[in-house]
Amino acid sequence: MRLHGYFRSGAAYRVRIALNLKGTSVEHAFRHLRKGEQRAPDYLALNPQGLVPTLELGDGTKLTQSLAIIEWLDETHPTPPLLPTDPLRRARVRAFAFAIACDIHPVQNLRVIAAVRELGGEEAAQAWAKRVNAEGLAACEKLIAGEPGPFCFGDRPTLADICLVPQLGNARRFGVDVAAYPRLLEAEAACKALPAFADAAPEKQGDAE
Amino acid sequence: MRLHGYFRSGAAYRVRIALNLKGTSVEHAFRHLRKGEQRAPDYLALNPQGLVPTLELGDGTKLTQSLAIIEWLDETHPTPPLLPTDPLRRARVRAFAFAIACDIHPVQNLRVIAAVRELGGEEAAQAWAKRVNAEGLAACEKLIAGEPGPFCFGDRPTLADICLVPQLGNARRFGVDVAAYPRLLEAEAACKALPAFADAAPEKQGDAE
Numbered sequence: 001m002r003l004h005g006y007f008r009s010g011a012a013y014r015v016r017i018a019l020n021l022k023g024t025s026v027e028h029a030f031r032h033l034r035k036g037e038q039r040a041p042d043y044l045a046l047n048p049q050g051l052v053p054t055l056e057l058g059d060g061t062k063l064t065q066s067l068a069i070i071e072w073l074d075e076t077h078p079t080p081p082l083l084p085t086d087p088l089r090r091a092r093v094r095a096f097a098f099a100i101a102c103d104i105h106p107v108q109n110l111r112v113i114a115a116v117r118e119l120g121g122e123e124a125a126q127a128w129a130k131r132v133n134a135e136g137l138a139a140c141e142k143l144i145a146g147e148p149g150p151f152c153f154g155d156r157p158t159l160a161d162i163c164l165v166p167q168l169g170n171a172r173r174f175g176v177d178v179a180a181y182p183r184l185l186e187a188e189a190a191c192k193a194l195p196a197f198a199d200a201a202p203e204k205q206g207d208a209e
Numbered sequence: 210m211r212l213h214g215y216f217r218s219g220a221a222y223r224v225r226i227a228l229n230l231k232g233t234s235v236e237h238a239f240r241h242l243r244k245g246e247q248r249a250p251d252y253l254a255l256n257p258q259g260l261v262p263t264l265e266l267g268d269g270t271k272l273t274q275s276l277a278i279i280e281w282l283d284e285t286h287p288t289p290p291l292l293p294t295d296p297l298r299r300a301r302v303r304a305f306a307f308a309i310a311c312d313i314h315p316v317q318n319l320r321v322i323a324a325v326r327e328l329g330g331e332e333a334a335q336a337w338a339k340r341v342n343a344e345g346l347a348a349c350e351k352l353i354a355g356e357p358g359p360f361c362f363g364d365r366p367t368l369a370d371i372c373l374v375p376q377l378g379n380a381r382r383f384g385v386d387v388a389a390y391p392r393l394l395e396a397e398a399a400c401k402a403l404p405a406f407a408d409a410a411p412e413k414q415g416d417a418e
Contacts, residue, residue, distance in 0.1 A: 049308055049345075049352075051312070061297060063297075063300050063301075063304065064304045064308075064352075065303065065307040065308060067303070067311075068303035068304040068306075069300065069304075071300065071303055072296050072297065075299065087281050087285050091280065091281035092277075094274065094276070094281075095272065095274035095278075098277055098310075099258055101311055102274070102276075102314070102315050103258065103260070103315050106311050106315050107321060112316060116328065119333055120328040120329065128324065136258075139258040139259070142257035143257055143273075
Protein backbone atom coordinates (compact mmCIF):
# COMPACT_ATOMS: atom_id res chain seq x y z
CA MET A 1 0.00 0.00 0.00
CA ARG A 2 1.12 3.54 -0.68
CA LEU A 3 -0.12 6.58 1.22
CA HIS A 4 -0.04 9.92 -0.56
CA GLY A 5 0.20 12.57 2.14
CA TYR A 6 1.83 15.70 3.47
CA PHE A 7 3.50 15.88 6.85
CA ARG A 8 1.38 18.75 8.08
CA SER A 9 -1.99 17.59 6.73
CA GLY A 10 -4.24 16.69 9.63
CA ALA A 11 -6.20 14.28 7.44
CA ALA A 12 -3.06 12.39 6.34
CA TYR A 13 -1.88 12.37 9.98
CA ARG A 14 -5.13 10.60 10.98
CA VAL A 15 -4.54 7.85 8.45
CA ARG A 16 -0.90 7.43 9.52
CA ILE A 17 -2.05 6.90 13.12
CA ALA A 18 -4.71 4.38 12.08
CA LEU A 19 -2.27 2.41 9.92
CA ASN A 20 0.22 2.34 12.81
CA LEU A 21 -2.42 1.19 15.30
CA LYS A 22 -3.28 -1.67 12.94
CA GLY A 23 0.40 -2.54 12.50
CA THR A 24 0.12 -2.02 8.73
CA SER A 25 3.24 -0.80 6.96
CA VAL A 26 2.91 1.42 3.92
CA GLU A 27 5.14 3.22 1.48
CA HIS A 28 4.86 7.01 1.75
CA ALA A 29 4.55 9.38 -1.20
CA PHE A 30 4.68 13.08 -0.39
CA ARG A 31 2.60 15.81 -2.00
CA HIS A 32 3.73 19.26 -0.98
CA LEU A 33 0.51 21.15 -0.40
CA ARG A 34 2.07 24.60 -0.11
CA LYS A 35 3.67 24.07 -3.51
CA GLY A 36 0.31 22.94 -4.94
CA GLU A 37 1.48 19.43 -5.81
CA GLN A 38 -1.99 18.10 -4.95
CA ARG A 39 -3.32 19.90 -8.02
CA ALA A 40 -0.86 18.27 -10.45
CA PRO A 41 -2.67 16.29 -13.19
CA ASP A 42 -1.11 12.96 -12.12
CA TYR A 43 -2.42 13.46 -8.58
CA LEU A 44 -5.88 14.62 -9.68
CA ALA A 45 -6.13 11.34 -11.59
CA LEU A 46 -5.71 9.56 -8.22
CA ASN A 47 -7.87 11.97 -6.24
CA PRO A 48 -10.33 14.20 -8.15
CA GLN A 49 -10.74 16.45 -5.11
CA GLY A 50 -7.04 17.32 -5.15
CA LEU A 51 -6.76 16.69 -1.44
CA VAL A 52 -4.54 14.43 0.64
CA PRO A 53 -4.56 11.64 1.68
CA THR A 54 -5.05 9.00 -0.97
CA LEU A 55 -4.35 5.35 -0.13
CA GLU A 56 -3.33 3.21 -3.11
CA LEU A 57 -3.78 -0.50 -2.55
CA GLY A 58 -1.51 -3.17 -4.06
CA ASP A 59 -3.96 -3.79 -6.92
CA GLY A 60 -4.09 -0.11 -7.86
CA THR A 61 -7.37 0.63 -6.09
CA LYS A 62 -7.41 4.20 -4.80
CA LEU A 63 -9.18 5.19 -1.61
CA THR A 64 -9.82 8.83 -0.67
CA GLN A 65 -11.15 10.75 2.32
CA SER A 66 -9.35 10.01 5.59
CA LEU A 67 -12.41 8.84 7.53
CA ALA A 68 -13.57 6.54 4.72
CA ILE A 69 -10.06 5.06 4.59
CA ILE A 70 -10.02 4.53 8.36
CA GLU A 71 -13.49 2.90 8.39
CA TRP A 72 -12.31 0.61 5.56
CA LEU A 73 -9.16 -0.22 7.49
CA ASP A 74 -11.19 -1.02 10.60
CA GLU A 75 -13.54 -3.27 8.64
CA THR A 76 -10.75 -5.16 6.87
CA HIS A 77 -8.21 -5.23 9.76
CA PRO A 78 -10.44 -5.61 12.83
CA THR A 79 -7.68 -5.76 15.48
CA PRO A 80 -7.35 -3.55 17.46
CA PRO A 81 -10.82 -2.06 16.85
CA LEU A 82 -11.00 1.69 16.29
CA LEU A 83 -14.71 1.86 17.15
CA PRO A 84 -16.65 0.34 20.07
CA THR A 85 -19.02 -2.58 19.41
CA ASP A 86 -22.24 -1.05 20.76
CA PRO A 87 -24.08 1.07 18.14
CA LEU A 88 -24.81 3.92 20.54
CA ARG A 89 -21.17 4.07 21.63
CA ARG A 90 -20.10 3.98 18.00
CA ALA A 91 -22.41 6.90 17.31
CA ARG A 92 -20.82 8.94 20.10
CA VAL A 93 -17.28 8.23 18.90
CA ARG A 94 -18.21 9.05 15.32
CA ALA A 95 -20.03 12.24 16.37
CA PHE A 96 -16.88 13.44 18.14
CA ALA A 97 -14.76 12.53 15.10
CA PHE A 98 -17.14 14.37 12.73
CA ALA A 99 -17.27 17.40 15.04
CA ILE A 100 -13.58 17.73 14.18
CA ALA A 101 -13.47 16.31 10.64
CA CYS A 102 -16.52 18.22 9.37
CA ASP A 103 -16.82 21.30 11.56
CA ILE A 104 -13.26 22.29 12.45
CA HIS A 105 -10.67 20.87 10.06
CA PRO A 106 -12.14 21.82 6.65
CA VAL A 107 -13.01 25.32 7.81
CA GLN A 108 -9.36 26.07 8.68
CA ASN A 109 -7.44 24.16 6.03
CA LEU A 110 -4.95 25.76 3.65
CA ARG A 111 -7.53 26.33 0.92
CA VAL A 112 -9.99 28.18 3.16
CA ILE A 113 -7.33 30.16 5.01
CA ALA A 114 -5.93 31.32 1.67
CA ALA A 115 -9.41 32.48 0.62
CA VAL A 116 -9.90 34.36 3.89
CA ARG A 117 -6.45 35.94 3.55
CA GLU A 118 -7.42 37.21 0.13
CA LEU A 119 -10.55 38.85 1.54
CA GLY A 120 -9.22 40.23 4.80
CA GLY A 121 -5.44 39.90 4.96
CA GLU A 122 -3.09 37.83 7.08
CA GLU A 123 -4.39 38.98 10.45
CA ALA A 124 -7.97 38.08 9.53
CA ALA A 125 -6.83 34.66 8.28
CA GLN A 126 -5.01 33.87 11.51
CA ALA A 127 -7.91 35.11 13.63
CA TRP A 128 -10.31 32.97 11.60
CA ALA A 129 -8.26 29.79 12.05
CA LYS A 130 -7.81 30.47 15.75
CA ARG A 131 -11.51 31.06 16.32
CA VAL A 132 -12.64 27.96 14.38
CA ASN A 133 -10.24 25.79 16.38
CA ALA A 134 -11.07 27.35 19.75
CA GLU A 135 -14.85 27.18 19.33
CA GLY A 136 -14.74 23.68 17.88
CA LEU A 137 -12.48 22.25 20.54
CA ALA A 138 -14.55 23.86 23.30
CA ALA A 139 -17.54 21.88 21.99
CA CYS A 140 -15.42 18.72 21.78
CA GLU A 141 -14.38 19.16 25.42
CA LYS A 142 -18.08 19.12 26.35
CA LEU A 143 -18.85 16.12 24.13
CA ILE A 144 -16.59 13.89 26.27
CA ALA A 145 -17.05 15.61 29.64
CA GLY A 146 -18.88 12.58 31.03
CA GLU A 147 -16.74 9.91 29.37
CA PRO A 148 -14.17 7.87 31.30
CA GLY A 149 -10.51 8.53 30.38
CA PRO A 150 -7.72 8.52 29.76
CA PHE A 151 -8.56 8.39 26.04
CA CYS A 152 -11.57 10.25 24.61
CA PHE A 153 -13.81 7.25 25.16
CA GLY A 154 -12.28 5.04 27.84
CA ASP A 155 -9.20 2.90 28.07
CA ARG A 156 -8.25 2.53 24.42
CA PRO A 157 -7.81 4.87 21.50
CA THR A 158 -10.64 5.19 18.99
CA LEU A 159 -11.43 7.15 15.86
CA ALA A 160 -12.13 10.09 18.18
CA ASP A 161 -8.52 10.21 19.43
CA ILE A 162 -7.25 9.73 15.88
CA CYS A 163 -9.04 12.95 14.90
CA LEU A 164 -8.26 14.82 18.11
CA VAL A 165 -4.46 14.60 18.18
CA PRO A 166 -3.83 16.19 14.75
CA GLN A 167 -6.41 18.91 15.45
CA LEU A 168 -4.79 19.90 18.76
CA GLY A 169 -1.53 20.27 16.82
CA ASN A 170 -3.24 22.66 14.41
CA ALA A 171 -4.86 24.57 17.25
CA ARG A 172 -1.47 25.21 18.87
CA ARG A 173 0.01 26.38 15.56
CA PHE A 174 -2.80 28.92 15.34
CA GLY A 175 -2.15 30.16 18.87
CA VAL A 176 -5.16 28.63 20.65
CA ASP A 177 -4.73 28.33 24.43
CA VAL A 178 -5.35 24.59 24.63
CA ALA A 179 -5.07 24.60 28.45
CA ALA A 180 -8.78 25.46 28.32
CA TYR A 181 -9.48 21.84 27.32
CA PRO A 182 -8.09 19.65 30.14
CA ARG A 183 -10.08 16.57 29.15
CA LEU A 184 -8.82 16.78 25.56
CA LEU A 185 -5.25 17.20 26.82
CA GLU A 186 -5.64 14.11 29.02
CA ALA A 187 -6.63 12.08 25.95
CA GLU A 188 -3.81 13.58 23.89
CA ALA A 189 -1.23 12.67 26.56
CA ALA A 190 -2.47 9.07 26.65
CA CYS A 191 -2.23 8.92 22.84
CA LYS A 192 1.21 10.44 22.60
CA ALA A 193 2.57 7.78 24.96
CA LEU A 194 1.75 5.21 22.27
CA PRO A 195 4.30 4.63 19.46
CA ALA A 196 1.45 4.44 16.91
CA PHE A 197 0.65 8.10 17.59
CA ALA A 198 4.21 9.28 18.27
CA ASP A 199 5.58 7.79 15.04
CA ALA A 200 2.79 9.41 12.99
CA ALA A 201 3.63 12.94 14.16
CA PRO A 202 4.33 15.50 11.41
CA GLU A 203 7.91 16.14 12.53
CA LYS A 204 8.76 12.44 12.13
CA GLN A 205 7.75 12.28 8.46
CA GLY A 206 10.16 12.15 5.53
CA ASP A 207 8.87 15.42 4.07
CA ALA A 208 8.94 17.39 7.35
CA GLU A 209 10.50 20.84 7.06
CA MET B 210 -37.75 9.67 18.67
CA ARG B 211 -37.58 13.42 18.20
CA LEU B 212 -35.51 15.13 15.53
CA HIS B 213 -34.36 18.69 16.21
CA GLY B 214 -33.83 20.30 12.83
CA TYR B 215 -34.39 23.24 10.53
CA PHE B 216 -36.11 22.93 7.17
CA ARG B 217 -33.20 24.41 5.25
CA SER B 218 -30.34 22.66 7.07
CA GLY B 219 -28.67 20.22 4.69
CA ALA B 220 -27.53 18.08 7.62
CA ALA B 221 -31.05 17.79 9.06
CA TYR B 222 -32.37 17.05 5.55
CA ARG B 223 -29.96 14.07 5.31
CA VAL B 224 -31.30 12.61 8.53
CA ARG B 225 -34.92 13.11 7.43
CA ILE B 226 -34.20 11.17 4.23
CA ALA B 227 -32.50 8.34 6.12
CA LEU B 228 -35.33 8.06 8.64
CA ASN B 229 -37.87 7.95 5.79
CA LEU B 230 -35.89 5.29 3.90
CA LYS B 231 -35.92 3.17 7.06
CA GLY B 232 -39.64 3.77 7.53
CA THR B 233 -39.02 5.26 10.98
CA SER B 234 -41.44 7.93 12.13
CA VAL B 235 -40.23 10.74 14.37
CA GLU B 236 -41.59 13.83 16.02
CA HIS B 237 -40.06 17.03 14.63
CA ALA B 238 -38.81 19.92 16.73
CA PHE B 239 -37.74 23.02 14.83
CA ARG B 240 -34.80 25.26 15.65
CA HIS B 241 -34.76 28.41 13.57
CA LEU B 242 -31.12 28.83 12.63
CA ARG B 243 -31.43 32.33 11.22
CA LYS B 244 -32.95 33.45 14.54
CA GLY B 245 -30.08 31.75 16.43
CA GLU B 246 -32.34 29.27 18.26
CA GLN B 247 -29.57 26.65 18.02
CA ARG B 248 -27.56 28.73 20.48
CA ALA B 249 -30.28 28.84 23.15
CA PRO B 250 -29.10 27.31 26.46
CA ASP B 251 -31.72 24.54 26.35
CA TYR B 252 -30.50 23.47 22.92
CA LEU B 253 -26.82 23.69 23.80
CA ALA B 254 -27.57 21.24 26.62
CA LEU B 255 -28.75 18.79 23.93
CA ASN B 256 -26.02 19.61 21.43
CA PRO B 257 -22.85 21.36 22.70
CA GLN B 258 -21.88 22.31 19.14
CA GLY B 259 -25.06 24.34 18.72
CA LEU B 260 -25.74 22.74 15.36
CA VAL B 261 -28.68 20.82 13.95
CA PRO B 262 -29.65 18.03 13.80
CA THR B 263 -29.92 16.30 17.16
CA LEU B 264 -31.86 13.04 17.42
CA GLU B 265 -33.38 12.37 20.84
CA LEU B 266 -34.25 8.74 21.47
CA GLY B 267 -37.18 7.57 23.57
CA ASP B 268 -34.96 7.07 26.63
CA GLY B 269 -33.54 10.59 26.42
CA THR B 270 -30.29 9.61 24.68
CA LYS B 271 -29.12 12.39 22.38
CA LEU B 272 -27.29 11.72 19.14
CA THR B 273 -25.54 14.46 17.19
CA GLN B 274 -23.79 14.84 13.81
CA SER B 275 -25.90 13.78 10.84
CA LEU B 276 -23.53 11.11 9.52
CA ALA B 277 -23.05 9.53 12.95
CA ILE B 278 -26.83 9.42 13.34
CA ILE B 279 -27.26 7.82 9.90
CA GLU B 280 -24.54 5.20 10.54
CA TRP B 281 -26.27 4.41 13.87
CA LEU B 282 -29.62 4.13 12.12
CA ASP B 283 -28.13 1.80 9.51
CA GLU B 284 -26.57 -0.40 12.20
CA THR B 285 -29.74 -0.62 14.28
CA HIS B 286 -32.30 -0.70 11.43
CA PRO B 287 -30.50 -2.71 8.73
CA THR B 288 -33.30 -2.73 6.12
CA PRO B 289 -32.96 -1.25 3.55
CA PRO B 290 -29.17 -0.90 3.86
CA LEU B 291 -27.70 2.56 3.28
CA LEU B 292 -24.21 1.22 2.60
CA PRO B 293 -23.06 -1.68 0.38
CA THR B 294 -21.76 -4.88 2.01
CA ASP B 295 -18.30 -5.01 0.45
CA PRO B 296 -15.72 -2.94 2.41
CA LEU B 297 -14.21 -1.35 -0.72
CA ARG B 298 -17.63 -0.33 -1.99
CA ARG B 299 -18.49 1.03 1.44
CA ALA B 300 -15.28 3.09 1.33
CA ARG B 301 -16.26 4.59 -2.03
CA VAL B 302 -19.75 5.50 -0.86
CA ARG B 303 -18.41 7.01 2.35
CA ALA B 304 -15.68 8.92 0.48
CA PHE B 305 -18.35 10.51 -1.73
CA ALA B 306 -20.47 11.34 1.33
CA PHE B 307 -17.50 12.91 3.15
CA ALA B 308 -16.49 14.87 0.04
CA ILE B 309 -19.81 16.65 0.57
CA ALA B 310 -20.20 16.49 4.35
CA CYS B 311 -16.62 17.58 5.15
CA ASP B 312 -15.43 19.55 2.14
CA ILE B 313 -18.49 21.34 0.81
CA HIS B 314 -21.26 21.67 3.37
CA PRO B 315 -19.39 23.06 6.41
CA VAL B 316 -17.46 25.54 4.28
CA GLN B 317 -20.68 27.17 3.04
CA ASN B 318 -23.00 26.91 6.02
CA LEU B 319 -24.67 29.89 7.68
CA ARG B 320 -21.89 30.35 10.24
CA VAL B 321 -19.09 30.50 7.68
CA ILE B 322 -21.02 32.60 5.18
CA ALA B 323 -21.77 35.11 7.93
CA ALA B 324 -18.05 35.30 8.76
CA VAL B 325 -17.14 35.83 5.10
CA ARG B 326 -19.83 38.48 4.77
CA GLU B 327 -18.32 40.35 7.70
CA LEU B 328 -14.91 40.33 6.01
CA GLY B 329 -15.86 41.02 2.43
CA GLY B 330 -19.53 41.94 2.18
CA GLU B 331 -22.56 40.24 0.66
CA GLU B 332 -21.12 39.81 -2.82
CA ALA B 333 -18.00 38.09 -1.48
CA ALA B 334 -20.15 35.80 0.68
CA GLN B 335 -22.32 34.73 -2.25
CA ALA B 336 -19.27 34.21 -4.49
CA TRP B 337 -17.63 32.10 -1.78
CA ALA B 338 -20.64 29.84 -1.35
CA LYS B 339 -21.06 29.47 -5.10
CA ARG B 340 -17.39 28.57 -5.62
CA VAL B 341 -17.27 26.03 -2.78
CA ASN B 342 -20.36 24.29 -4.16
CA ALA B 343 -19.23 24.37 -7.79
CA GLU B 344 -15.71 23.08 -7.14
CA GLY B 345 -16.90 20.44 -4.69
CA LEU B 346 -19.67 19.12 -6.92
CA ALA B 347 -17.33 19.02 -9.92
CA ALA B 348 -15.11 16.64 -7.92
CA CYS B 349 -18.15 14.60 -6.87
CA GLU B 350 -19.18 14.24 -10.52
CA LYS B 351 -15.76 12.69 -11.20
CA LEU B 352 -15.93 10.42 -8.14
CA ILE B 353 -18.90 8.55 -9.62
CA ALA B 354 -18.08 8.91 -13.32
CA GLY B 355 -17.43 5.17 -13.62
CA GLU B 356 -20.27 4.01 -11.37
CA PRO B 357 -23.47 2.48 -12.71
CA GLY B 358 -26.64 4.55 -12.24
CA PRO B 359 -29.23 5.67 -11.78
CA PHE B 360 -28.29 6.39 -8.15
CA CYS B 361 -24.75 7.48 -7.21
CA PHE B 362 -23.68 3.89 -6.70
CA GLY B 363 -26.00 1.64 -8.66
CA ASP B 364 -29.63 0.67 -8.40
CA ARG B 365 -30.46 1.76 -4.86
CA PRO B 366 -29.94 4.89 -2.82
CA THR B 367 -27.02 4.98 -0.37
CA LEU B 368 -25.45 7.42 2.06
CA ALA B 369 -23.95 9.11 -1.01
CA ASP B 370 -27.35 10.03 -2.43
CA ILE B 371 -28.52 11.11 1.02
CA CYS B 372 -25.71 13.69 1.08
CA LEU B 373 -25.99 14.64 -2.58
CA VAL B 374 -29.64 15.70 -2.78
CA PRO B 375 -29.51 18.36 -0.03
CA GLN B 376 -26.22 19.72 -1.39
CA LEU B 377 -27.58 20.13 -4.91
CA GLY B 378 -30.42 22.13 -3.36
CA ASN B 379 -27.89 24.44 -1.70
CA ALA B 380 -25.88 24.75 -4.90
CA ARG B 381 -28.93 25.94 -6.80
CA ARG B 382 -29.77 28.49 -4.11
CA PHE B 383 -26.26 29.88 -4.51
CA GLY B 384 -26.64 30.14 -8.29
CA VAL B 385 -24.42 27.24 -9.36
CA ASP B 386 -25.11 25.96 -12.88
CA VAL B 387 -25.81 22.35 -11.90
CA ALA B 388 -26.27 21.30 -15.54
CA ALA B 389 -22.48 20.86 -15.50
CA TYR B 390 -22.98 17.70 -13.42
CA PRO B 391 -25.17 15.36 -15.51
CA ARG B 392 -24.30 12.24 -13.51
CA LEU B 393 -25.20 13.95 -10.23
CA LEU B 394 -28.49 15.14 -11.75
CA GLU B 395 -29.27 11.58 -12.88
CA ALA B 396 -28.86 10.38 -9.30
CA GLU B 397 -30.90 13.27 -7.95
CA ALA B 398 -33.77 12.52 -10.34
CA ALA B 399 -33.82 8.87 -9.28
CA CYS B 400 -33.89 9.95 -5.63
CA LYS B 401 -36.61 12.55 -6.04
CA ALA B 402 -38.90 9.92 -7.54
CA LEU B 403 -38.85 8.16 -4.16
CA PRO B 404 -41.28 9.35 -1.46
CA ALA B 405 -38.52 9.00 1.18
CA PHE B 406 -36.60 11.79 -0.53
CA ALA B 407 -39.57 13.83 -1.72
CA ASP B 408 -41.20 13.93 1.72
CA ALA B 409 -37.93 15.07 3.33
CA ALA B 410 -37.59 18.14 1.10
CA PRO B 411 -37.23 21.50 2.90
CA GLU B 412 -40.44 22.93 1.46
CA LYS B 413 -42.47 20.03 2.90
CA GLN B 414 -41.38 20.66 6.49
CA GLY B 415 -43.53 22.23 9.19
CA ASP B 416 -41.15 25.16 9.66
CA ALA B 417 -40.73 25.96 5.93
CA GLU B 418 -41.04 29.64 5.10
